[in-house]
Amino acid sequence: MIIFSKNHTGYSKIFNITFLSSSFPFPFMHERNFFLLLSIAEKSGFSGQLDSSTVQLSRELNSSQQTISRNLKELEEHGFISRAVSPAGIRLSITDSGRKELRRALIKLQHVFEEKKPKQIKGTVKSGLGEGTYYTSLPAYQKQFEEKLGWAVFSGTLNFSTERDALDEFIHGLKMIYVEGFKTKQRTFGGIKCFKVKINDAVEGALILPDRSNIPRDEAELIARVSLRKKLSLENGSEIRISAEGIH
Amino acid sequence: MIIFSKNHTGYSKIFNITFLSSSFPFPFMHERNFFLLLSIAEKSGFSGQLDSSTVQLSRELNSSQQTISRNLKELEEHGFISRAVSPAGIRLSITDSGRKELRRALIKLQHVFEEKKPKQIKGTVKSGLGEGTYYTSLPAYQKQFEEKLGWAVFSGTLNFSTERDALDEFIHGLKMIYVEGFKTKQRTFGGIKCFKVKINDAVEGALILPDRSNIPRDEAELIARVSLRKKLSLENGSEIRISAEGIH
DNA sequence: ATTACTAAGTTCCGAGTAC
DNA sequence: TGTACTCGGAACTTAGTAA
Structure with a gap:
C-alpha cells in the first residue's frame, strides 16, 4: 500500500534512530x-x-x-x-x-x-491494498520511473515485510534515485525514493519508499518491468531475497 | 592552574563528543x-x-x-x-x-x-601557576570542600596531564560532588566538580574540575588533605596513578 | 529539597532568492 | 543545475516560580 500524504518538504524534527537516514516519520x-x-x-x-x-x-x-x-x-x-x-x-x-x-x-x-554493509535482505511477500497499482499507474510517476530507472514499470507493486534495521542498513548502502512528487488541484502526491535491486537474484527491479508515508519501517514495496508476483510465482508469505544491484 | 570564568549557568550548546558528559566548553x-x-x-x-x-x-x-x-x-x-x-x-x-x-x-x-569502565587513569605531574593555591585557600570553597568531601583540603593543587578520552571515561564512572560557585562584588567564582579518588593507591584525595574553565580537556587537578607533591615525593614529569575510590 | 509549569529569550530551520 | 545568503517564524532553552 502506498499512502502519499505530503510532498517532500514539511520535515519533522522527530525521528527514530535511523539517524536521519530514512524518511519514515514514525515519531520515536x-x-x-x-x-x-x-x-x-x-x-x-x-x-x-x-x-x-x-x-x-x-x-x-x-x-x-x-x-x-x-x-x-x-x-x-x-x-x-x-x-x-x-x-x-x-x-x-x-x-x-x-x-x-x-x-x-x-x-x-x-x-x-x-566497512561492513549488508548486501542483501530477506523479506516476506504481503498483500497490498491495491493502491500501489493506482499510484504506479499515474503518468507523472510513470514518466519519471522510465527516465530515472531506465525502464517502464509494470503497474503494480509487490509489498513485503522485513526486519526494520536490516532494511535501513540495506538502503543506506545503495544509491538513491529520487522521483519527484507533484500536485493536482485536489491533492499533493509525494516524492518516492527508489533503489535499484535484484529480486531473488533473477529479476531487476527497484525498492521504493514513498516520502513521509505511514508505512511502518519494516515494510517496503518493489516495482519492476513485469509483475513480480507472476514472474517469480510468489504468493503471500513467500520468502524473497533482495540484493544490491549495480554500482554504489 | 584554575581559571574561574563564569558561574554554572551560561551553557553553551556547542560541545565536544564527550556527549554531554563533561563540562569542558571547548567548542568542537x-x-x-x-x-x-x-x-x-x-x-x-x-x-x-x-x-x-x-x-x-x-x-x-x-x-x-x-x-x-x-x-x-x-x-x-x-x-x-x-x-x-x-x-x-x-x-x-x-x-x-x-x-x-x-x-x-x-x-x-x-x-x-x-559494562566496562576504566577504573584508573595515569597522569603526568605538571607545574601549575600557583593559582590553585589561591583558589583552594578561599574560605567559601574551603568550607564546602570540608563539608562535602569530609576533610579539610591542603591549600594547593597538583596539576597533571593525561589522555583526554581516558579522563572523560574515568570521571563518568564516578560520583560527582559539586562545590557551588559564589559571587563577590568584584567577580564571580565558578562551581567545581569533585570526584573522590586515590592517588598512587596510597593517598585519598579528589580530582577537581572547575566549571567552564579554559583548561584543556587533557588536564585536571588533584586536591588532598596534605601536599601531594611532598607526601608522594612528586616532581614535574612524575607519573601518577589515579584510581576510583569508594562506591559507585 | 525536589519537579515542572509558563513566559521570555535564544537558536535554529527553511522559504525565497542571489549568484 | 549548483551553494549559500537573508529573514521571519518555529522550535527549543532557560528564568522565574508554583506545588
Whole structure:
C-alpha cells in the first residue's frame, strides 16, 4: 500500500534512530535526546538504575534543570527510559526499547568502522491494498520511473515485510534515485525514493519508499518491468531475497 | 592552574563528543551534527569520498537543502569533514578528526554494552601557576570542600596531564560532588566538580574540575588533605596513578 | 529539597532568492 | 543545475516560580 500524504518538504524534527537516514516519520526520538539517553546508560550501568536529580544531571551535562526535566519526560513518554519521581529526586533506568536504540547506534558505528554493509535482505511477500497499482499507474510517476530507472514499470507493486534495521542498513548502502512528487488541484502526491535491486537474484527491479508515508519501517514495496508476483510465482508469505544491484 | 570564568549557568550548546558528559566548553561539535557526520561516514565508506549535493542529502536525511548546506559548513569549519564545492555539487570526506569523534561515540557505546569502565587513569605531574593555591585557600570553597568531601583540603593543587578520552571515561564512572560557585562584588567564582579518588593507591584525595574553565580537556587537578607533591615525593614529569575510590 | 509549569529569550530551520 | 545568503517564524532553552 502506498499512502502519499505530503510532498517532500514539511520535515519533522522527530525521528527514530535511523539517524536521519530514512524518511519514515514514525515519531520515536528526538535526535537531541540520544546523548541524554547515552549518558543515562553510562551512569546507570546500562541495566541498573540511576538515582539522581535534574539539578545534578544539569550540572553534569551542562544544561539547565528545566531542560533536563523536559527531556527526561520526553524520553519517558517515548518509552526509552523509566522514571520514578520523588521529592528526593529521580530514579532512572533504561528500558528495553532504549537499549534497542542505543544498540542501533552501536551497530551503525561498528559498520562504519568495519566497512561492513549488508548486501542483501530477506523479506516476506504481503498483500497490498491495491493502491500501489493506482499510484504506479499515474503518468507523472510513470514518466519519471522510465527516465530515472531506465525502464517502464509494470503497474503494480509487490509489498513485503522485513526486519526494520536490516532494511535501513540495506538502503543506506545503495544509491538513491529520487522521483519527484507533484500536485493536482485536489491533492499533493509525494516524492518516492527508489533503489535499484535484484529480486531473488533473477529479476531487476527497484525498492521504493514513498516520502513521509505511514508505512511502518519494516515494510517496503518493489516495482519492476513485469509483475513480480507472476514472474517469480510468489504468493503471500513467500520468502524473497533482495540484493544490491549495480554500482554504489 | 584554575581559571574561574563564569558561574554554572551560561551553557553553551556547542560541545565536544564527550556527549554531554563533561563540562569542558571547548567548542568542537554541535550535537545535532553528529548524526550528519555519521551519515556521511556511512555513505562515503568511511575513508572514501562522497559525491553528492545538498539537495540530494536533504532528501535522504529528511531535512532542507539550506540546513544541510549550513550544517556541512559547520562540520567543515570544525574540521570534521573536508568539503569541495563545485557547480556540480559537493564532494565530502571525513577527516581524521571526524573519524576520531565517531570512534569516541563507538567506544562509549561499547563500554555501555560491555559494562566496562576504566577504573584508573595515569597522569603526568605538571607545574601549575600557583593559582590553585589561591583558589583552594578561599574560605567559601574551603568550607564546602570540608563539608562535602569530609576533610579539610591542603591549600594547593597538583596539576597533571593525561589522555583526554581516558579522563572523560574515568570521571563518568564516578560520583560527582559539586562545590557551588559564589559571587563577590568584584567577580564571580565558578562551581567545581569533585570526584573522590586515590592517588598512587596510597593517598585519598579528589580530582577537581572547575566549571567552564579554559583548561584543556587533557588536564585536571588533584586536591588532598596534605601536599601531594611532598607526601608522594612528586616532581614535574612524575607519573601518577589515579584510581576510583569508594562506591559507585 | 525536589519537579515542572509558563513566559521570555535564544537558536535554529527553511522559504525565497542571489549568484 | 549548483551553494549559500537573508529573514521571519518555529522550535527549543532557560528564568522565574508554583506545588
